[in-house]
Amino acid sequence: MMREKFSSVFPTGEKNEAYAKYFVGQSYLNMLSTTGVTIGNVTFEPGCRNNWHIHHQGGQILLVTAGRGYYQEWGKPAQELHPGDVVNIPPEVKHWHGAAPDGWFAHLAVEVPAKGASNEWLEAVSDEAYSKLK
Structure with missing residues (x-):
């Protein structure tokens, strides 16, 4: 594991x-807030990467803090993500997010x-679809 070479803010x-x-591969979770706003x-x-999923009612915001990853909405091409990127996910939008194949990734x-x-x-992101990412 190359964890020592991965540096994140949190x-x-x-x-x-x-x-x-709900994930393909290993993820880690550090709850920063569970009161008021869950972060x-x-x-x-x-x-x-996590499975396809939908946030009903409230939606989700991703704040990328480290590494390189992807975000994809159903029926649209995947977007590459880097530190400093912000993704506003409206409620009722089917999507997934996760690391690039060759590097660690972290977001709030x-x-x-x-x-x-x-x-x-929902269902996992297929290996076939994931393998087409650059």
């Missing part, structure tokens, strides 16, 4: 066991507060 946290079934520092090992995941907000986890 601590990596523990292995993301609670949500492991988690999510770190992805190379090749790790901000859950936009809303009455009745929930997250629906």
Whole structure:
């Protein structure tokens, strides 16, 4: 593991066991806030990505802090992400995000507060689709 060469603003946290079934590969989670606005520092090992999912009601904001990764909305091409990038994900948009195949990636995941907000986890991003990313 090349963790010592990966540097992020926030601590990596523990292995993301609670949500492991919704990820391909290993991720780590460090909850920075669970009061008012939920903010988690999510770190992805190379090749790790979460499943397609939808945030109902509130949506999500990603603040990229380290590495190189991707964000993709259903039916659109994937966008490459770098530190400093911000992704505003409206509610009801099917999407995924994760690391590039060759490097670590970290972002803050901000859950936009809303009455009745929930997250629906869907199918994994296929290896075939993921392998087409540069």
